[in-house]
Amino acid sequence: MAARVTAQMVAERAGVSQSAVSRVFTPGASASSRTVEKVRKAAEELGYRPNVLARAMVSGRSRMIGLVVAYLDNHFFPDVLERLSNALQEQGYHVLVFMASPTGNVDNVLEEIMGYQVDGIIMASVAMSSDIALRCQARGVPVVLFNRSQDIDGLTWVTSDNVNGARQAGEFLVAGGHERLGYIAGWDGASTQRDREAGFRNALADAGRRIFAREVGDFHSERTQDAALRMFDVPADKRPDGVFVANDHMATIVMDVLRFDLGLRVPEDVSVVGYDDAPPAAWPAYNLTTVRQRVNLMVEETVGALLEAIETPKDAKPRHVAMDAPLIVRGSARVPEGWTT
Amino acid sequence: MAARVTAQMVAERAGVSQSAVSRVFTPGASASSRTVEKVRKAAEELGYRPNVLARAMVSGRSRMIGLVVAYLDNHFFPDVLERLSNALQEQGYHVLVFMASPTGNVDNVLEEIMGYQVDGIIMASVAMSSDIALRCQARGVPVVLFNRSQDIDGLTWVTSDNVNGARQAGEFLVAGGHERLGYIAGWDGASTQRDREAGFRNALADAGRRIFAREVGDFHSERTQDAALRMFDVPADKRPDGVFVANDHMATIVMDVLRFDLGLRVPEDVSVVGYDDAPPAAWPAYNLTTVRQRVNLMVEETVGALLEAIETPKDAKPRHVAMDAPLIVRGSARVPEGWTT
Incomplete structure (x- = not known):
């Protein structure tokens, strides 16, 4: 050298x-x-x-943000990662990536991240213990949860309004005159799964209805295929005529099982509604009716909250953002007569 | 704090x-x-x-690898990013992300990266000037190009064998008895575009054939839609009955245009072959015949070459890896009679 x-x-x-x-x-x-x-x-x-590092030693700022991501298989993630990286880069920060298991404990990872003297941490779709959250705070390293909410004092989180978004999906399916409504659940350790199921159930309850069938896909490709087969590979009068699926990644898999494994038509035999509005939802081969996560605005809120906590820590208060999540009506679910968005 | x-x-x-x-x-x-x-x-x-940074100041090692990525829209990327991050993390390194414009100059970005004292740099699908390559080398920061080859002394690169992969696609389409073969090109600043077109043309030349129609999609969604319409929205005897598309991201868009905009059948009216074997290629809605980039092995080579250059610089020699790229026969292109893979 x-x-x-x-x-x-x-x-x-x-x-x-x-x-x-x-x-x-x-x-x-x-x-x-x-x-x-x-x-x-x-x-x-x-x-x-x-020498950024030398500067970091003196100024206490490394201009690095630790980003903990669980898995990139979800089509929603690449978009998020690109937008987060770009938004932070514009502010003079760069993202240091840490991969975590989607269902595992991230406490060890967080200890490692802090060793890199990052100025802040974004946790995307993973949860932390309240213990480690307190430790980050005690060390003056702000943390923002992205796409997860968690009931820990002082923690900032940014999600879409999962309860209301899912409620709209439920109301749309009820208004469409479906008789048997199914739900395919994500991993039950995720707040997104919990809140989306609650919103869907609320909409049905308001109409005096209940879920007809429920299976678990865990946000996982193979388990979602199995869940769809368990739900739909049954006699016609036993299978749902409409299904809300907890994210788009699983919803496109459910559509493939319905059409290519079971020879059913979407939406004539079964209506499918997803959640995320990930890019494949708009592809003509799926044309998926779904609930949109407004990724741009969610990223803006995340970066804004984090930089405020880094740059003016005295004024920063924990923020809880549940971004409104509109229903995007496409062709995978029967449209109620006279429905206007 | x-x-x-x-x-x-x-x-x-x-x-x-x-x-x-x-x-x-x-x-x-x-x-x-x-x-x-x-x-x-x-x-x-x-x-x-x-304190990793303090250690870095003393040891000269930051345990960070700068990763320059151009854009994540390509479905091939999330997979690559996840595998690279995981493979490096297993070796005790983390990825610091830098976003670059896909067609712009990355020299400025590289100056910034070196300011972070990274131990090495991976450039994924972007090119650099030979000037900056020399400067990185002079400062003892090894660089590996991923998915791009570039003729600069001392530079290591890892790609799939684009020429031979594309040649197989061409041979397959020729053997399928297609009469008019089209090519939809990627951005012409990319070595992948250049090499894939060369391989495809070689296969046709060996059969005494030439490309019947050529359009440019630039690896870009909207421009690919336009290219597909220009090529196929013409009288039946003027349109190709088989097309090789320079990557899967564009190939799925071409399939959507053929089926949903033009009402053509794939492969009965038009055979489509892509390149990458990105995840959507295997989805039943596309079932795309394509050439596989063996991402796992390419990542292994990339990480291996980089860590060798970092940890035993005296023994490290520039490596040029063109990983074999097998044709994956699915349902989007006519299968020649008696074809065995």
Whole structure:
């Protein structure tokens, strides 16, 4: 490795102070365009690499955000990751990725993350113990939960309004005149699963109805195929004529089982409604009626809350955001007569 | 923020040396289980956060790998990102994400990455100038290109064997007795586009054939829809009866245009072959015949080459890996009589 070029060496060559060099390479700090030019030229000639880590040691800021993700199989995630990375990068931060098991304990992972001196942590679709949440807070590392809510004092979370979103899906299926409504559940450790089922059940209860059949797909491909077969590979009068599926990843799998394994028509034989509005929902091969997670706005809230907690910790209060989640009517479920959105 | 707890404080409380504390928190270093237990207990009680950055300043290792990704819209990417993150995490490294424009210059991004003192850089589906490649090398930061090859001295790259993979797609379509073969191209700044087109053309040339129609989709959703309409929304005798599409993301869009916009049957009216074997290729709604990128092995090669260059730089030589890419025969293209794979 080449010998380390220091900021002092750059400053001498550029004929400016060392603090001017530092300002040129600090996101958000100001320097005149003349200084920027001189410093960049000198840095270039010397092969200077501004040392974020050294700066972090002094300033206590690493400009890194730890992102804990459970799994990327869900089609909703790539979009989220891209938008989060872009939004943070615009603010001068970068995402350090930590993979966690979707159902496992993330406490160990969090200890490791804090060792990287991240300025904040985003946990996407994973839960933490209240113990580790308190430890993060005690160490001044703000945490925001994305797509999960959790009842821990002081914790900020951003979700879609899962209860109301799912309620709309239920009302739509009830209004469509379906006689037997099924529900395919996600992993029951997830608040999204819990809240979506509650909202769906509320809509049915308001109409004096109950769920006719329930199976568990766990947000998992193979288990969802099995769940769909258990629910629909039965005599016609025993099978639901409408089903709400707890996310789009599972809903497209359910549609494939219905059409390609069982030879049923969607929506003529069975109406299917999902949740997320992940990209494949809009593909003509699925044309899935679903509830939209407004990812753009959810990412904006997440980044806003996190940066506030990092940059002005005294003013930051825990936020609980349940972003409104509109029903997107496409072709996979019977549309009630006279329905207007 | 709570006052910083030092390794020395943990060592005193645990009744061990400071270097024992350091070993307990260094991935890959050894310590007796008794020491580990004492140190972890003391660290826990004091709220000690092992400081990766401080270690990086001393050891010159940050245990971070910069990952430059262009866009995640391609269904091939989430899988790659998850596998790369997991494989590196198993080796005690974490991925720091940098988003780049797919067609833009990544030189600025690379300067920024080096400021984070990453131990190595993986560039996924983006290209760099030879100038910046040399600068990375001069500073001892190894770079591996993933899914792109580039003719720069000393650079390591890992791709699938795009030329041979695409050649198989071409041979399959020729053997299927198609009369008019089309090609839908990706962005022409990508080596994958160049090599796949070359392989396809080679197969046709060997059979004394030429491409009947060519349109450009740029690996981009809307532009691919337009390309498909230009190619297929024409009188039957003017349109290809078979098409090779430069990746699966575009191939599924082409199938949707054929079936849902133009009312054509796949493969009865038009055979479609893609490249990647991204997850949607296997979904029954597409059942896409395609060329498989062996992502698992490509990730293994990428991580192996990078860690060798980081950990034993003297022995590391540039590697050029073109992983064999088998044709996966499904239902979207006519199968030649007597065809065996």
